[in-house]
Amino acid sequence: MLIRNLVNTISIVVGILIITAISFNKLPIWSFVVLILLWVVITTYGVLNIKAGYFLKSLNNNPTTKGKKIAITFDDGPDINTIKILEILGKYNIKGTFFCIGQQVEKHPDIVKKIINEGHIVGNHTFTHGKFIDVYSTDKFIGEIVDADTAIEKISKKKPLLFRPPYGITNPNIARAVKKTGHAVIGWNKRSFDTTIPSEKVILKRITKNLKNGDVILLHDTKLITLTVLEQLLLFLQSNNYTTVTIDELFSIQAYA
Numbered sequence: 045m046l047i048r049n050l051v052n053t054i055s056i057v058v059g060i061l062i063i064t065a066i067s068f069n070k071l072p073i074w075s076f077v078v079l080i081l082l083w084v085v086i087t088t089y090g091v092l093n094i095k096a097g098y099f100l101k102s103l104n105n106n107p108t109t110k111g112k113k114i115a116i117t118f119d120d121g122p123d124i125n126t127i128k129i130l131e132i133l134g135k136y137n138i139k140g141t142f143f144c145i146g147q148q149v150e151k152h153p154d155i156v157k158k159i160i161n162e163g164h165i166v167g168n169h170t171f172t173h174g175k176f177i178d179v180y181s182t183d184k185f186i187g188e189i190v191d192a193d194t195a196i197e198k199i200s201k202k203k204p205l206l207f208r209p210p211y212g213i214t215n216p217n218i219a220r221a222v223k224k225t226g227h228a229v230i231g232w233n234k235r236s237f238d239t240t241i242p243s244e245k246v247i248l249k250r251i252t253k254n255l256k257n258g259d260v261i262l263l264h265d266t267k268l269i270t271l272t273v274l275e276q277l278l279l280f281l282q283s284n285n286y287t288t289v290t291i292d293e294l295f296s297i298q299a300y301a
Contacts, residue, residue, distance in 0.1 A: 094231040104231035106258035122155035146171030146192035167206035202300035
């Protein structure tokens, strides 16, 4: 059972009990308001935190993986900066997973070809990654996924099966859309915040602190700061005997249809 269903069931039962108690003057009316506020807080957390598994199942890390394996993922590309990311990965013979925006794929098809030809995996990150994409209807969100698939498939000749929601946000519409398209939803458990934190040292510390087997690291190939962080990260992984694998390998799933 999804956590959302469990929370809703408990909230309804407790709500009925509270209303009954209020009607017999056993509880003040504000106790029901507290229940509603608690439900809102929990649901909001579920929307914003993909790791919560509140609306849908996502693959965020794999602690059962054998050996010291982790996965490095990149969001929001392809971008001119992606070429430099690929150079660094190639220098250390590392394979990554790139969750690409469909519009960017159409803008930089040669970079997507380079990603694929160098043995990396390309996943779906919607077509537009719109600012308000998390409030799209189910049908409109399905269109975002399908259009991104089409853009990627034109280059790879294969349909991507891995999907990452923009901003890591989930909700009932997104859950229904993904169920319809049949993609595996990929989250993360090591968020770098390389889009907001200006310090390379702080970003690297966020990633490497308590790093464990099966962790999934989130970076963005659109950010210049990520270049320096990535090289330092790869040196850290090398010195600590970690092996970097792609998402499909980490979770033993298919990357393409």
